[in-house]
Amino acid sequence: MTPQFEWDYSKDVINRLKHGVPFSMAQLAFADPKRVVAEDVAHSKSEQRYFCFGMVNGEILSVRFTYRNGIIRIFGAGYWRKGKAIYERENQIHR
Template sequence: MRCTFEWDEKKNLTNQKKHGISFEEAQYAFADKKKIILFDLIHSKSEKRYFCITQIKRGIITVRFTYRTKKLRIFGAAFWRAGRKKYLVR
């Protein structure tokens, strides 16, 4: 199944400055067969939000996203240091 991605470009630029990763690069998280998708129980009451935890070339990342009108909308991405050992063992 092929995924279509979208995001707010202003948020993408802010994310790059703050976390050192673009949403363009974060898209690759969804191609990893070992990715972990978790439901975000805390951050939104108005829509279902998720975390995708996976490894890309530069390290392990968490991508925050939701589904909107047959598109996967990325609204955050960052390198994930706390769970690195657990992910690599999996």
């Protein structure tokens, strides 16, 4: 079953300007068979939130998301060092 994605289009525009990543590209991180999903305990207030760290275009992309009615709702994405470090650690990649 192919996952379904959604996002707020105004947040997508803001994310593109701030981090250079459109949410349409961010959903590709979920297709990485070595992706790492972790709960975002620092920002989880009213709903559970998560990170997906996955390889996109040869780089590790960090995607912030939640599940709403069985749909993955993306609300942030960027190429962040911490996400790369987690991905490499979990996949035992040594550099």
